[in-house]
Amino acid sequence: MLTPRVSDVTGIIDKIAPFAYAEEWDNVGLQVGDAAAPVKRIMVALDAGRDPVEAAVSAGCQLLLTHHPLIFTPLKKIVIDDPVGSLIFLAVRHDLAILSLHTNYDIAPGGMNFLLAERLGVSSHKPLKAVGREELVKLSVFVPEGYEEQVLESLFRFSGVIGKYNDCSFRTCGIGTFRPLEGARPFTGKIGSRESVSENRIEVLLCKEDINAALNVMKKAHPYEEPAFDIYPLLNKGNRLGLGRIGELPEPTTLAEFAADVKQRLGARNLRFVGEPGRIVRKVALCGGSGAGLLQEAHWQGADLLITGDVKYHEARSAEALGLSLIDAGHFATERPMIREFTGRLDEELRNRGFTAEIIPYEGEREPFSFI
DSSP, X not given: OBOOBHHHHHHHHHHHSOGGGSXXXXXXXXXXXXXXXXXXXXXXXXXXXXXXXXXHHHTTOSEEEESSOSOOSOOSOOOTTSHHHHHHHHHHHTTOEEEEOOHHHHHSTTSHHHHHHXXXXXXXXXXXXXXXXXXXXXXXXXXXXXXXXXXXXXXXTTBOOBTTBOSOOEEEEEEEEEOOOTTOOOSSSOTTOOEEEEEEEEEEEEEGGGHHHHHHHHHHHOSSSSOOEEEEEOOSOOOEEEEEEEEEXXXXXXXXXXXXXXXXXXXXXXXXXXXXXXXXXXXXXEEEEEOGGGHHHHHHTTOSEEEEEOOOHHHHHHHHHHTOEEEEOOHHHHHTTHHHHHHHHHHHHHHHTXXXXXXXXXXXXXXXXXXX
């Protein structure tokens, strides 16, 4: 097993939740540190505050992976008596890189809001507000007999999912011809002599943004000096991308009963709701963090309830006017599930690529509010 570098972890995260999905106002990716630095220990946290940074340093981590970015807006200065500046100095002194995935993870399939829906028992859920779809391409590569599996294994890291199936491919047999020219280093055959080789044409589905990474690993796994391949744009629709999720509860329940269940499932210290306690809830919309801006979208799609955090007074009044029930479980409680879930997923993705690193979920974060 290999020790990954910061750039390797960044590449894996870009596969899980492409940074291109992030909102324009957001600041995701590597915030502090050296992309080439080796990483033996990683800490995963919700915020890049003082407690998580100090905990990562104390634990001997080389990388702190957070949901909320350390740097949201451009810095005009970096000084040690500034809250953000002091954390940058602390991280740099202890060779700690800080990498953040925020709205890209909120939007990505299997990301923050997917995890929240699963945690709350919402089934058959899909994005609440669509922002686009993954753009798909097909990669076709010609491989000599006996080398199909090693090339496929390299590409399956990036191949798209078809329904509920992954590792999908197709191959056909044929004869390839080539003549090595002066200066070539042919895998088989002689310079100047035309060769005929039994080959397989392998086809896999890829997301467009993964093309370069997939080609790089494919060329390393391919026995030929110059692999022959084609890339085709497709009209097939990829995964729908969007903010929030909307789906159904397994059984109808009252607003009061479901609110109590949400509080328990999220471990929320406090929870508010808008609507008649006895109202029946079937269709549920949700958005972790601050998602009250999706009130109208939830109403248009026929939701009985929207679950989110950071709800303001006038947003609650708007929900009343729309006849939409509302649960405010807090920004912290609705996003905290990502810590353990993402820890497990990152560990799996690293191992699948032959890397090993210890990944530690930071359990020390607490709700910033106190309640009486």
